[in-house]
Amino acid sequence: MKRAGLVVAAWGAVLILHSIVLFIWVGVAYSSMLLLASGLASVVAGLAVAWRASSPRRRALADVSLPAVLLALGVFTASGGLVAGRWLTVLGAGIMVVAAAGLIRESLAMRREARG
Numbered sequence: 098m099k100r101a102g103l104v105v106a107a108w109g110a111v112l113i114l115h116s117i118v119l120f121i122w123v124g125v126a127y128s129s130m131l132l133l134a135s136g137l138a139s140v141v142a143g144l145a146v147a148w149r150a151s152s153p154r155r156r157a158l159a160d161v162s163l164p165a166v167l168l169a170l171g172v173f174t175a176s177g178g179l180v181a182g183r184w185l186t187v188l189g190a191g192i193m194v195v196a197a198a199g200l201i202r203e204s205l206a207m208r209r210e211a212r213g
Contacts, residue, residue, distance in 0.1 A: 109139025
């Protein structure tokens with residue numbers, strides 16, 4: 098599990114490198130900033146996963162997580178707000194709030210299951 102986090106962090110480093118090249122090529126643009134932000138997020142997430150994997154403990158994992166799919170759908174919908182307008186961003190944010198509540202509920206249930 099520790100190796101998987103490092104792979105994601107390495108992918109984030111590649112994205113950061115590409116954003117720097119794009120910044121040199123076209124200057125400050127939405128594309129270079131979005132690529133940089135996604136690279137930084139990938140590096141942070143990968144390092145967090147690698148760090149958390151170093152502590153051995155028993156964990157319960159869900160086979161299927163519908164709130165995770167709903168969260169991805171909310172992010173996709175909110176990002177469509179860049180094209181369609183603020184109303185779609187607000188709709189996506191609402192979907193993400195519902196999904197986050199579902200993920201919190203799911204993680205609390207998995208913690209209870211791991212303890213008992």
